[in-house]
Amino acid sequence: MSTKKQSFIAKLLHTNGLQHAGYLTVAKTRAKALKAFSYVVSIRRPMLFVGETSCEELCDMLINEGSINVFIVTDAVLNQLSIPAKVTDYLESKHISYHVYDGITPDPTFEVVEEGLQKSIDTKCDAIIAIGGGSVIDAAKMIAMSQGNNCKPQQLIGLFKAKKPSMPLYCVPTTAGTGSEATLGAVVSDDKTHQKALSIDPKMVPLAAAIDPTIMQGMPAHITADTGIDVLTHALESWMSANASVETDYYAASAVKSVMHNLPVVYEDGDNLKAREQMGIAAHYGGIAFNKAGLGYVHAIAHQLGAYYGIPHGRANAIVLPYVLDVNRKACQKRLTELAKKTGMVKDGKTANSDAKIAEHLIAEVRQLIATLNINPIVKGMQSSDFESIAKAAAKEVRDTYAVPIYLSKSEIKDLLTKIKQAGEDRTNKDKSNDKAA
Ligand SMILES: [Fe+2]
Incomplete structure (x- = not known):
């Protein structure tokens, strides 16, 4: 895409916010700009390797591309568990030199990224x-882009900030969740404000990804559940987006169908490699879908719950998702019905039901899945006094980033938060009375 087109779309997406009267106009203009973005920008797909030999295949690709010195980015827990060994053993057998850097922390800050960047530069990796x-x-995306552009990671925050390609980047996801190995964005936390900063650029899409079920095999059940619901949320929000297309619908529906079938299986049996593999593919497909269609209120609110109360991202999605589906139900009735039919959630005998009933059935199935996964619905420390600023920040995220099917007022978002808080309190009281009875 030409620089002129890029900067025009970037300007549209950066229109300054107005008070509520202008909110919808601004939000819808940005949604249209996002749609234009998804039409005119070609977003590369990573080469995808799947299965128990996928890590080796990914390394073979890297070697065939001419790389001889690899910088491996991971975290301390994964390194202690020797998870990178499958990759490093293979590189060693092929006489490729490598350096392992395990300094990445959850929700990495600029400081963390800068430290990794410096180590990567020091190793002279290719x-x-x-x-x-x-x-x-x-x-790793931020390190690779900064190194490729010889700039600080802070300079990449925003849209289309990179002038040169990223360093060649390859990914081995260890969870079936974010689908980040497929997407054109990366999130960094500001060291001081702890606000999330987003860098979006098609140059950020990795060259290749390996979905290796044996790498995901040891993931504890509660993390499997949380990250799995993140996949489902990406797919559902992409499906309900006003910017959904035939292409994004294909990936979103495939991901929904796979999660509904495979997530309860891997939750019960983490060693089921076939189901692990399918969840890995679903996460990748969810990433492809939201790359173009975007997300919605579930993520906008869940991000705030994460920032305010430290709740893991997938669990926050699981708590918020049923409420947003309820709010969207009327606006998305036909779309949800279509999805329920496409993914086999309604059996032959039920197709005669009205759209309203079928949409309701889909939402009930999602609630049932979340219940099956025993996801704790309590947000510890949730305060009504925070709701005004949470609602404001969530509304801003939606206005700036997503093309939602229906726009909520701040008071509607606060009502939703009140329901979440009440449900958490009800659950706490129920748990207490069960404890007393026992
Ligand atoms: Fe997510």
Whole structure:
């Protein structure tokens, strides 16, 4: 895409906010700009390797591309568990030199990224492999882009800031969740404000990803559940987006169908490699879908719950998702019905039901899945006095970033938060009375 087109779309997306009267106009203008963005920008797909030999295949690709000195980005826990060994053993057998850097922390800050960047520069590497979850992959994207552009990571925040290609980047996701190995964005936390900063650029899409079920095999059940619901949320929000297309619908529906079937299986049996593999593909497909269609209120509110109360991202999504589906139900009735039919959630006997009933059935199925996964619905420390600023920040995120099917007022977002708080309190009281009875 030409620089002129890039800067025009970037300007549209940066229109300054107005008070509520102008909110919808600004939000809808940005949604249209996002749609234009998804039409005119060609977003590369990473080469995808799947299965128990996928890490080796990914390394073969890297070697065939001419790399001889690899910088491996991971975190300390994964390194202690020797998760990178599958990659490093293979590189060693092929006489490729490598350096392992395990300094990435959850929700990495600029400081963390800068430290990784300096180490990467010091090693004079010619390719980077990220082995980890969303935080590791996002940090590696920022390191690779900064190194490729000879700039500080802060200079990449915003849209289309990179002038040159990223360093060659390859990814091995260790969780089936963010789908970050497929996306054109990376999130970094500001060291001081702890606000999230986003860098979006098609140059950020990794060259290749390996979905290796054996790498994901040891993931504890509660993390499998949380990250799995993140996949479902990406797919559902992409499907409900006003910017959904035939292409994004294909990936979103495939991901929804896979999660509904495979997530309860891997939650019960983490060693089921076929289901692990399918969840890994679903996460990747979810990433492809939201790359173009975007997300919505579930993520906008869940990001705030994460920032205010430190709740893991996937769990926050699981708590918020049913409420947003309820709010969207009327506006998305036909779309949800279509999705329920496409993904086999309604059996032959039920197709005669009205759209309203079928949409309701889909939402009930999602609630049932979340219940099956025993996801704790309590947000510890949730305060009504925070709701005004949470609602404001969530509304801003939606206005700036997403093309939602229906726009909520601040008071509607606060009502939703009140319901979440009440449900958490009800659950706490129920748990207490069960404890007394026992
Ligand atoms: Fe997410």
